[in-house]
Amino acid sequence: MLDYDLHCHSSISDGTLTPAEVVNRAAERGVKVLALTDHDDMDGLNEARATAAQHGMTFINGVEISVSWHTHTVHIVGLGIDPAYPPLAEGLRSVRSGRGSRAEKMADALAKAGIGGVLQGAYRYAGNPNMIGRAHFARYLVEAGHCKDVHSVFNRYLAKGKPGYVPHQWAALADAVGWIRGSGGVAVLAHPGRYMTGHKSMGKQTIREMLTEFFECGGQAIEVVSGSHTPEQYAEFARYAAEFNLLCSCGSDFHGPGESYRDLGRLPDFPLGCRPVWEVNPLNELIFGNMSSSPADIPPDLAVGHAKEGG
Ligand code: AMP
Ligand code: MN
Ligand code: MN
Ligand code: MN
Numbered sequence: 001m002l003d004y005d006l007h008c009h010s011s012i013s014d015g016t017l018t019p020a021e022v023v024n025r026a027a028e029r030g031v032k033v034l035a036l037t038d039h040d041d042m043d044g045l046n047e048a049r050a051t052a053a054q055h056g057m058t059f060i061n062g063v064e065i066s067v068s069w070h071t072h073t074v075h076i077v078g079l080g081i082d083p084a085y086p087p088l089a090e091g092l093r094s095v096r097s098g099r100g101s102r103a104e105k106m107a108d109a110l111a112k113a114g115i116g117g118v119l120q121g122a123y124r125y126a127g128n129p130n131m132i133g134r135a136h137f138a139r140y141l142v143e144a145g146h147c148k149d150v151h152s153v154f155n156r157y158l159a160k161g162k163p164g165y166v167p168h169q170w171a172a173l174a175d176a177v178g179w180i181r182g183s184g185g186v187a188v189l190a191h192p193g194r195y196m197t198g199h200k201s202m203g204k205q206t207i208r209e210m211l212t213e214f215f216e217c218g219g220q221a222i223e224v225v226s227g228s229h230t231p232e233q234y235a236e237f238a239r240y241a242a243e244f245n246l247l248c249s250c251g252s253d254f255h256g257p258g259e260s261y262r263d264l265g266r267l268p269d270f271p272l273g274c275r276p277v278w279e280v281n282p283l284n285e286l287i288f289g290n291m292s293s294s295p296a297d298i299p300p301d302l303a304v305g306h307a308k309e310g311g
Pocket of ligand 2: 255
């Protein structure tokens with residue numbers, strides 16, 4: 001098992017726990033290295049870092065940036081970022097700025113589909129009103145009795161192609177990667193398996209074009225072990241990582257108790273041969289205290305994933 005969880009959310013974006021609660025839960029569940037990666041907002045990092053210090057846990061500053069690539073929305077995780085880097089802070093402010101009007105359009109679209117008055121209800125679920133998003137709508141629609149759980153709301157109303165879905169222009173791929181890299185962080189493509197399922201999803205040719213562009217503009221890793229991947233997808237994306245010369249990352253993508261595919265905590269090992277994202281700085285230095293990012297400096301059991309059955 002990997003005791004690294006490099007992707008999760010707090011109430012600063014669309015998680016249900018505060019940053020301190022997320023860190024406490026991760027510590028209880030055996031996580032040794034944690035990155036908080038809220039969508040498009042870094043305001044939870046200080047609280048999370050202070051809480052992690054109380055547990056003697058290694059904390060990595062993170063963010064998950066919403067990106068529009070052609071007709072697709074993709075998410076880029078930044079790890080080891082510097083929240084004070086002005087282009088990153090300003091870039092994220094611009095990404096967030098469209099969420100209010102998008103929420104109004106979503107409420108209008110849902111009203112046309114026969115569900116009125118959801119805007120106020122959705123905002124009640126947004127711990128940070130600047131980050132109003134689909135998960136907050138989903139939670140309210142469950143409360144109002146329209147669906148039995150959040151996943152059903154997405155399937156019926158909020159996923160691409162459904163009546164409450166409103167297309168939106170997020171950051172450009174090269175900008176998001178550039179803000180992350182410019183701040184000293186590592187750029188990771190989040191949950192690639194998600195882009196290959198659902199309405200008008202990417203085929204194999206399209207994901208290859210995206211990975212090529214991602215690598216060319218400075219992307220360094222893809223999530224191989226993700227809460228939204230099946231074990232078959234761990235193997236599939238380990239092969240893409242090798243093909244595109246990308247490192248491998250892992251994270252639960254936890255949003256709240258009872259709401260996520262996978263809770264915070266230890267994750268299954270990488271498939272054999274994966275090179276972990278913590279081979280490179282700043283992660284190598286943050287985790288192991290190494291100034292050099294030479295793979296020779298990494299303890300042998302971490303230098304490559306070591307597959308154990310069933311983890
Ligand atoms: P937004 O950034 O407002 O478009 O919201 C995207 C978020 O909605 C994701 O980060 C997930 O938290 C959530 N989400 C997207 N698709 C689904 C789904 N099929 N089931 C549950 N949650 C989803
Ligand atoms: Mn989310
Ligand atoms: Mn995501
Ligand atoms: Mn996420």
